[in-house]
Amino acid sequence: MTSAPAPLRHQRGLTEQAADAAVDQACRLLRLPTIRTQFAATADAAEREQLTYRDFLAELLMAECEDRQRRRSERRIRAAGFPRQKWLSDFDFDANPHVPPAVVHTLAKCDWIRHGHPLCLIGDSGTGESHLLIALGTEAAMAGFRVKYVLAARLVNELVEAADELVLNKTIARYGRVDLLCIDELGYLELDKRGADLLFQVLTDREETASVAIASNESFGGWTKTFTDPRLCAAIVDRLTYNATIIETGTDSYRLARTRAQQAGVAG
Incomplete structure (x- = not known):
């Protein structure tokens, strides 16, 4: 002793x-x-x-x-669970003129999180929607907010398992305790009605009280492929767009364009 x-x-x-x-x-x-x-x-x-x-x-x-x-x-x-580091200082605004720098830098001040407002980042793969999601989530964590990042499919699978194990309320409450919930790759996979209903519960639990930020490669009009129930799809879009900042990152992959430019430089 x-x-x-x-x-x-x-x-x-x-x-x-x-x-x-x-x-x-x-x-x-x-x-x-x-x-x-x-x-x-x-x-x-x-x-x-x-x-x-x-x-x-x-x-x-x-x-x-x-x-x-x-x-x-x-x-x-670390607690946010980001899959990789992404910083706003690394985002190439010149390569993607669809993304307004002034709006992004205003978002980095985190007032939208203080007011519990949503953020929607919509654009094709390679246009920077996930980069911005992680980078703005990182800014929020640095500003003192509790942040959680999760893939949409993983979140839905976790909710379904929680419902099967009779701990759904506990799981939803755990997500409800974070100041900013970042949901990536929303719209990549079709969700069955049960999974979509459970996701809707999470969004409803946070409505106008805590922020949700999503990144999707589908425009809102294409979300019926993910949420096959039209009424539920409309309700989810309504939850995510009310008082939201919406940034459309476009359709031209700047990652692909950069790769082509590098290859052309090597060939030259």
């Missing part, structure tokens, strides 16, 4: 080595890992630059706060 660490006692006139050891122990007890690792270097820099005690303390505390915020953002991004 390990013994508890000895209590810290403040002493005047500590040697530099003893002072560093005391700071190290205090940071461990107070769980301040950034101050612990940066203290010595920051103290040396403060001495060289003749900072006041207040400036020195502010430098350390700001570094701890910034690093703690970074770690929290990283945890939220």
Whole structure:
């Protein structure tokens, strides 16, 4: 059985080595890992630059706060379950003139999530709809929102299994706790009536209270191939478009265009 660490006692006139050891122990007890690792270097820099005690303390505390915020953002991004990293800074707006940069950068401020509004990204494969979905979801996680990413087919399968195991309400509640639910590849596969009904329950549970963002390679008019019940299809479209921002990313795959351009450059 390990013994508890000895209590810290403040002493005047500590040697530099003893002072560093005391700071190290205090940071461990107070769980301040950034101050612990940066203290010595920051103290040396403060001495060289003749900072006041207040400036020195502010430098350390700001570094701890910034690093703690970074770690929290990283945890939220991991918890979101994105399949790969995508950033808005990597999106090529010049390659896809259908996507308005001003609208996307406004969305990155996350006001639409604060108001519980939906986002619909509609376009053919390769036009950037999934890139934008993940990138905007990442922005939301970095801003402090709880985010969950899921493929539409996987979500429906999970809901069907939950219904069979009599834990549907628990599963819907779990999805209801996130601030932003990102559903990708909606419209890729036909859903049977039961699966579509269960998905509708999730959307209804979040209506006007928590945001849903979807990416689809089908226009709304083509969703009857996914939701074969016309009335249910109309109700789902209504849920996802009320107060929504809708961005149509077009039909021309810029990934394909970039590949062709690279191949042409090699051939030339």
